[in-house]
Amino acid sequence: MYHLSVLLWLPAAFAVLGLLVPSRTTRWVAVVGALLTLALSVVLVLDFEATGPALQHVTDATWISALGVRYELALTGLNMWLALLATVGFAFSIVWAAMTPLGVDRRAKHVFFHLGIAQSAVLGALLAQDLILFVAFFDLMLIPFFFLTAQFGNGDRVPATIKMIVYTLVGSLLMLVAAIAVGVLATPPGAEVSYNIQEIAQRGVPEGSQGWLFACFAAAFLVKMPQFPIHGWLADGYKAMPLPVLAVFSGVLSKVAVYGFLQIAIPLLPQGTADLRWVVLIIAVVSILYASTVALTTFNARMVLAYSSVAQLGFITLGVMSLRPDGAAGALLQSVNHGVAVFGAFLAVAILGHRTGSEDLRDMGGAATKAPVFAVLFVVVTYAVLAMPGTANFVGEFLILRGTWEGSAPALAIVASIGVALAAVYALRLFIRSSHNRVGPVIQPREGARWELALLAVPVLLIIALAVHPQQTVEAADQAATRSVLSAAAAVSPDRARDILADDPSAQAAAEAAQSAAGGTGAAGGAGGAGAAGGADASGAAGAETAIDPATGQPVDQTAQTEGAGR
């Protein structure tokens, strides 16, 4: 049962091991470590039962008993694929770094040490089931990137690093405050403080405080993604970071923020989510449009991808905040897709930049003439970035738009879909201006080296695999996403929760089974009318984990339900 601890600490162990061996072998140690972690995570994901309990492979131990902080890890439908994305991403990035001058740099040890630590931290943030543990790992995962940027970046790396630190630190501090407050406020008088996420969800945070708590969490997550207008660190940070590091930073770390919404902000603070969701939704839509248009005009290949990430994360946020299982599952799927696509895109930009000596699109062109294999791989990546129908990215966007249409507002979905069209323009523009057209003034086209092509083929194959069978990914996410958004949806309106349950066949069966048991609850609780019917549906369906009282939107204990029925 200690699999998750092994998975979590293996990268860190190899990071330390890398320090101990001679610096020439460090990179191979790191590569072995990353591949081992990847293998382990694949085993764990295969071992996951989609229909099993919500938390699997639980590891639970007291960490700081005085504060009620526990070291609790678990694999869930929410984090499973993101964890796999993280191990894939770090393996990709480490192998890549090992093949570049970074790998033979005299400070190569630092590179791989930081990457290993970062990987452990990301996995920790994903797997943590304790709020404080999550916050700790969330902050820890950023620190190695500060070092990597400051040491190995290019251009104005120090100001860029400082900017990143200031931005993310402010967000993190807000989140820390909010996390502690959530734990304390949720504690009923006389009970021990607990930061266990499920425990807090059971206890419920007082509704009056949920608004500012949600705002704090949202600020931390939105900065991390980043979203307009708090993306000030993005341009400098992305420009300064070495590309192998940037690939994993953009592909994996921003997804932890998405995960944070689904894992923490929404289920723990349903009322706050319901109150403030429009703010986040507007931010997301504005981010999509703004970043897409900027990506359309910038000439820096890297920045095209940077702003495209902002736009894509805007979509993902839309999906999350639709408070519907399809939107949320689409957001998760899209997180995985976007991560994979971004790995490939950044590697392609690196390969192009290597041929050109700059990352300016005006210097590029005609790369495909001498590099047919590269061009084909790149075009697949481009299609994934622009979410062409047939790729899993399209499936993700479809689910997100559907969720937004039904869960938020049709107008929002229509406005957001402008971003889809713009994505086609900027992604193709990147491809055409680099690989097609006349050969550019500076670029010297030549086919990618074997390792470059082999490495680029990895995301391409993943894109194809995801495209052929996206169901694999959303299957596990489905129930978890339902669980995650249900209480918030109920906080918005009881009807919405009932709709969600009506759509979900697995939940429906449970609802019928529990119908009689919970039937009287709504009336007894004084909810009356439509709320009573909603109570029957909602509480019954969610019976396996948490039941939702539609009148309050708060999760209620199952035992309390039956007592209520008795009264």
Added chain:
Amino acid sequence: MDEILFFVAGIAAIVAAAGTVLLRNPFYAVLSLVVHLLSLSLLFLLLYAQFVAVVQVMVYVGAVMVLYVFVNAYVGGSEEPRGGSAPTLKMFSYAIAVTLAVTIGIAVLGTGLKAIDGAGPENIPASFGSPANIGELLLTKFLLPFEAASFLLLVAAIGAVVLARRRRGVLTGEERIVSAMDVLAPAGTGSMREGVGAINPNPGARSVRIAPSTGAGAPGESADPPARDTTEGTR
């Protein structure tokens, strides 16, 4: 008898302390401290702390003060120039010192602790403050602090040797001292120094080295020699 001894020793301690602070010549100041310490040990005796008093005399007057005197002689205790570099600071410091004395005095005496007015229990056992008593405590109840203290002394001794030894001939310029922080980052990376451009990331550009003391290699693509430790750079 007690009172007389107390006032003699107490006033001597205070005067000697004042002398230590005010005397311009370091040598006299140290001597004044010796007087202070001796009178303090007398006060210890009055408090039935024989062992502490003896240790006070042996350790301080016997060892520490000798060290002070020798170092003073070695350094060449020049008199401090009149009128320090910051006269306002000096006045301020005195003011603070007086405030502290007054407030601590009020705090201690005005707390309302009844026992302060008394001299403590009259019939204290004969073994109070005896070496046997303290030795037993040190080896039973306070074993861990005792060991820690001895370890601290060991470290301090080694540290003093390392700090004060002559380096010439022992370390050549080629050798470098690797600090623990070097593992995490080259010296100076991400520091404020680097932020203001004191450490030059690009070897091609104009380099402004504010002080040689950090002397870190450029963390970028530079071919500078490996990062150096501060102690080496200071020479």
Added chain:
Amino acid sequence: MSTGWYLAVSAIVFAIGAGGVTTRRNPLLVLVCLELMLNAGNLAIVAFARMHGATEGHVFALVVMVVAAAEVVVGLGIVVALYRNRVAVDVDELRELHG
């Protein structure tokens, strides 16, 4: 003699030491003034030990002495090293930490 008298002496010596630390510029004398402060503390501890009739305070005083000795050793080592590397021995010259 009541404990209060001892405490008063201790407070005055402590204040004198504190004033010395802030005014003296010779690092050697700064250390000496620190000794004054530590000793003032010791006096208070021993006085309280007497008041309570408990020997534990003496142990505390001894540990303080150990710390003081260690501090002196290291401090003087630094003074010597400073003297070797710099001509002037003056704390005001040591301003590396100036922001």
Added chain:
Amino acid sequence: MSPAEAAWIVLLLPLLGAVVLGLGFRVWRGITAGIIGTAAVGLAFVFTLITLFGLLGRDEEGTRQIASSLYDYVSVGGVDVKMEILVDPLSVVMLLVVTGVSTLIHLYSIAYMRGDAGYTRFFAYLNFFVFSMLVLVLAGNFVLLIVGWGFVGAASYMLISFWYRRTSATKAGIKAFVINVVGDVGLVLGVILLLKETNSVDFLDTFHSAKETFGEDGSGSLTAALLLIMVGAFAKSAQMPLHTWLPDAMEGPTPVSSLIHAATMVTAGVYLIARLHPLMELSPTAQTVGAIIGCATLLVAGTIGLVQTDLKRVIAYSTMSQIGYMIMGVSAGAYVAGMFHLMTHAFFKALLFMAAGSLISAMAGEQNMNKMGGFRKAMPFTFLAFVIGGLALSGIPPFSGFFSKDEILAGVASEGGWHWILWGAGIFGAFLTAVYTWRMIFRAFWGPPVPEAKELEEGHLHHAAEHRNPATGEIEDTGVGFPGPEHHIAERAPAMRMAMSVLAVLAVVGGILGIPHVFTPLEHFLEPVFEEAHALHHVDTSITVLGLIVGSLAGIAGIAVAYVIWAKPTTRGEASTAISSGWQRRFAPVHRLFVNKWYFDEIIDLLIVRPVRGFGRWAHDGFERLVIGGAIVGGTTGAVRGASAVVRRLQSGYLRTYSAVVLTGAAVLVIYFLTQS
């Protein structure tokens, strides 16, 4: 083998071909690649026939609709999508057209693309396109339909910018792709709206529940959904105002224009509307919009076609115009007629493009009709192909276009009322069609032979001294990314001849599948699909006869007018330009409007492209720097910097200051506690 299994194989064969060619692009060089590609599609055609006969072998009632699914594609929170195909007469007809025409065009390309540096790549793309088109046609639910929709867009993009070092080609490619993505977005939103109402993306489920869900008269949301879906259909089928990509798409190699931009992909919109007829039937508004847009497009495209000088673009506008007919037809309920015209149009338009390709290669890449003339003797085979295609396109009996076009018009007219206006416009469009088609033929084949034609008559093929982009005149080499140096004209290459002959025969006799009231196997075959459609007309004989007569008269009149203007020799051999240039002068504003394609490009540029780009520039150069970097970041860093300056003051570096501060703190603490107690 059941029809469904055969259909799956049909689907997989071109994919297999694309993958084999794509992975083995270093292995399959030269003609092998062409043969592999053609074989893959040819086999697919064979399996399509198996599907067809399998279907024919079944009962007519009900069992000719087979849905077959492999696995769950996506199933989450109320969205349930299967990897599913739907085999019914409608999709089989499309399959036949797609695989059949594709096979011929692959065959043609074997010869046409010889010598191009991207030969293998071309066939890989072409096979991928066929696969995409088959996904679109066979899709059993909306999501897979969108997948096929997107795939054909991507394949179309790759083939338009096949000669990717031509800037004009890549520009045309991105334009086509983006406009198609706009269509995709419309389609996606429409499907989402439908999904909301019907809770299913499956075609059959949706259709079966349509009447219950929306009622007999449909509903607002159904109309909205259909209009959104029609945006997708219009973008793909180059209907106004989303048509501007199609003429530019002629930058692609001619077989691509023939396959994608004439025969198959652009007709997807027609197929979609026919596929969705159970929904269209419930929404008269959507039907009206479709019919009007189709009608407008056919007229506008016809007028532009009159004045274009680029050979391929004339055919492209003709394609737009013909698809306008089809859209008008299927929107007005004439589904069978629309599908019929789709099929015959595929034959004769593919033929025309092939012949045009032959002519262009004889001109060494030149496409400007001003520079052509007198090829009659030099290229008799191509000339014949052009004439057959032109007659079919003009709707001259008994060629295939005659029956299919007039069936559409008859179907429209039998709706009665204001639909007669559409009928009139259609007839006028037929007249325009005949004029511009024959203008093209007369200008290329009549008159004195140009030097290239003369050279060809002597048995030599003209080769340009230096290769130039016909659109921009830029000098090019013949390496990868540019057209190859060799040209094979129809007269010499057997593969091209074979393909064109088959299509010519089909263009002549294709009409036999639907002679109104006499012999209607196609209608009979498609009937089960459309049986629910209340507008499955059995059109009045009088209307049909009227249409046939007026339509053929309009065609003949058009040819006559074209002959008078462009072909009638005034003096010996000199074709007169007097009439046309005289008209140009007299109706200068109209001429300018037509030459500039009704300014659609300019309007779109002004309304959409420029504002977006302008906003992007402003955001990137201004807002990002001033507000994000300046106010937000600068403000925060300014505050931090100011605060740190204050704190730095305190860091004097004097040890004594620090100790004084510590002491002060101690004193303050003591005083605090004193005052507290």
